[in-house]
Amino acid sequence: MKLITILFLCSRLLLSLSQEVVSQEVDCDDEDVFQAVDAALKKYNIRNQTGNHFVLYRITEATKMVGSETFYSLKYQIKEGDCSVQSTKSWQDCDYKMPAVEAATGECTATVGKRSNNKFSVATQTCKITPAEGSVVTAQYTCLGCVHPISTDSPELEPVLRHAIQHFNNNTEHSHLFALGEVKKARRQVVAGWNFELTYTIVQTNCSKKNFxxxxPDCKSLLNGDVGECTDNTYMNPELKIAAFSQNCDLYPGEDLVQPLPKHCPGCPREIPVDSPELKEALTHSILKLNAENNSTFYFKIETVKRATSQVVGGQKFYIEFTARETTCSKESNTELTEACEINSLGQSLSCSANVYMRLWENKIFPTVNCQPLDMNIMMRRPPGFSPFRAVKVQETNEGTTRLLRSCEYKGHPQKAGAEPTLDQWAESSHLAQ
Structure with a gap:
């Protein structure tokens, strides 16, 4: 049941961040912030099997993210309390362990969701604990929403790498096909599916795109051919289909350079006008493919065609770059996208690339579409080393505006066991100069 809950929270967080997200500055003495921290700290204490409960010391950062769901991004400090984890007491009933030099301390970062019933659930949390005498120990929960390194030889990378190599070969105008060289780095994240972050090398083969x-199996790596290094981000959904993909590759020329292609090359890709009539069928199949694989509630429609090429390869292959935007037609009320479906100017926008291979005399069409969301607001980030006792001015950065708000130190403890603290007991706020 806990596994299902974590998967649900992580997927809701991913879905919320994939849509338009508004990050709000929120003071750390906000009641919802303390309820979120309370939920996170209780969850941390429950996971400890030995030792004492930890007690809230100070909240140093708090950001509220409002999209389709509400989440709080938090950073807070804790100190070891005088209550054993074996007791029935909550952390609010405990005092700090004395003397202070014998108490462990820690700093935690957490993402906490607020549900419609005003309950708070912890999506992710990591705490770095410093023992009373010793170095920092990182307590990393078994968190399905966290990124973890995996073996570069893992069999689960095979479909991801196969897709990556095919994508590179289909989306570059190099005269020859490339094959996988070496996987240098691999990381995975479980988010109602799987995110993969890969770094690998590619090598030029003896197979030209004109002929292949x-x-x-006939394609062999050239000893002194061109080489490259790629970094990919891939999302594979629970049905084991690649639903989102981005790739960045750098190519380096080899010693034995392939002769440049002639200016007029019958089998090479050629640029065609974005309003060319020959694109009509390829675009139709591209948007059909996009809507079939997209989980959005509304149909998407092509908004702008940015670039297009055509290539004769035992048929005709089109490469098209375009933007698509949500329409006013929902999939629940409409069986298909029609001309009557108007583009919603406030709807989600996607940047897409499509490869459409057509053998019309056999009535065979094979479209492949990859899209990335646009118009995503970047969450505000606070600078590293933030101290609640340091005044920091507002900074304009490329990623948005960074502000430091108030730091709240936990002051009060309930007078009676089990009593709920008042807001005044919870925290004392100190305003920082802006």
């Missing part, structure tokens, strides 16, 4: 549409 795909890599085959």
């Amino acid at each position: 549409l795909f890599l085959t």
Whole structure:
């Protein structure tokens, strides 16, 4: 049940961040902030099997993220209390362990969601604990929403790498096909599916795109051919289909350079006008493919075609770059996208690339579409080393405006066991100069 809850929270967080997100500055003495911290600290204490409960010392950062769901991004400090984890007491009933030099301390970062019933649930949390005498120990929960390194030889990377190599070969105008070289780094994150972060090398083969549409066993790496290094981010949904993909590759020329292609090359990609009539069918199949694989409530419609190429390869292959935007037609009320479906100017926008291979005499069309969301607001980030006793001016950065708000130190403890503290007992706020 806990596993299902974590998966649900992580997927809701991912869905919320993939839509338009508004980050609000929120003071750390806000009642909802303390309830979120309370939920996070209680969860941390429950996971400890030995020792004492930890007690809230200070909240240093708090950001409220409002999208389709509400989440709080928090950073707070804790101190070891005088209550054993074996007791029935909550952390609010405990005092700090004395003498202070014998008490462990820690700093935690957490993402906490607020549900419609005003309950708070912890999506992710990491705490760095400093023992009374010793170095910092990182307590990393078994968090399905966290990124973890995995073996570069893992079999689960095979479909991801196969897609990556095919994507590179289909989306570059190099004269030859490339094959996988070496996987240098691999990381995975579980988010109602899987996110993969990969770094790998690619090598040029002896197969030209003029003669080969795909890599085959006959394609061998050239000893001194061109090489490259790629970094990919891939999302694979629970149905094991790649639903989102981005790739960044740097190519380096080899010693034996391939002769440049002639200016007029019958089998090479050629630029075509974005309003060319020959694109009509390819665009139709591209948007059909996008809507079939997209989980959005509304149909998408092509808004702008940015670039297009055509290539004759035992058929005709189109490469198209375009933007698509949500329409006013929902999939629940409409069986398909029609001309009557108007673009919603406030709807989600996607940046897409499509490869459409067509063999019309056999009535065969094979579209592949990859899209990334646009118009995403970047969350505000606070600078590292933030201290509640240091005044910091507002800074304009490329990622938005960074502000430091108030730091709240936990002051009061309930007079009676089990009593709920008042807001005045919870915290004392000190305003920082802006």
